[in-house]
Amino acid sequence: MRFLLLGLVALLVASCGPSATPSTTPRPLPAPTSTTPGATMPPTHSEELCPDVLAVDIEPDGTDTYQFSVTLRSPDTQTVYADRWEVVAPSGEVLATRVLTHPHIDEQPFTRSLGGVEVPDDLTSVTVRAGMTDRPTCGSEVTIRLP
Numbered sequence: 001m002r003f004l005l006l007g008l009v010a011l012l013v014a015s016c017g018p019s020a021t022p023s024t025t026p027r028p029l030p031a032p033t034s035t036t037p038g039a040t041m042p043p044t045h046s047e048e049l050c051p052d053v054l055a056v057d058i059e060p061d062g063t064d065t066y067q068f069s070v071t072l073r074s075p076d077t078q079t080v081y082a083d084r085w086e087v088v089a090p091s092g093e094v095l096a097t098r099v100l101t102h103p104h105i106d107e108q109p110f111t112r113s114l115g116g117v118e119v120p121d122d123l124t125s126v127t128v129r130a131g132m133t134d135r136p137t138c139g140s141e142v143t144i145r146l147p
Helices: 002-015
Strands: 052-062 065-073 082-088 094-099 110-118 125-132 137-145
Touching: 052 110, 052 125, 065 082, 065 094, 065 125, 082 110, 094 110
Parallel strands: 052 137
Antiparallel strands: 052 065, 065 110, 082 094, 082 125, 125 137
16 A cells, blocks of 8 residues: 555656746736626627726715726736726727836736726716737626616
């Protein structure tokens, strides 16, 4: 029995040898599985490395102004990272941009807020999207009804 156990351990160690070195190539993250109430489920993004908007929380912040709290998951590196998220009207007009000034490599997913976002009173919903330092907005977006 002891030799059988030692043999199994040796087999496991051998199978994890030099060929099992970790890859340093970034890979796409899996699609989100849930989102905030009232928000539409974001579609799965392509194989392109992009930040995904996972959740959006909106609170009234005054007359026709709101505070947005947005949760992102992003394949950040030291030089390429999610550097912004945007609140966009159905017409495509960018209503607000929350700038992100550094990578969040060890903080995934992460949430950042922006208050005082003016939204025209005739809008009933907005879309939140994100972008990386080296490309335009990409990845999953969330469209959410205003409270």
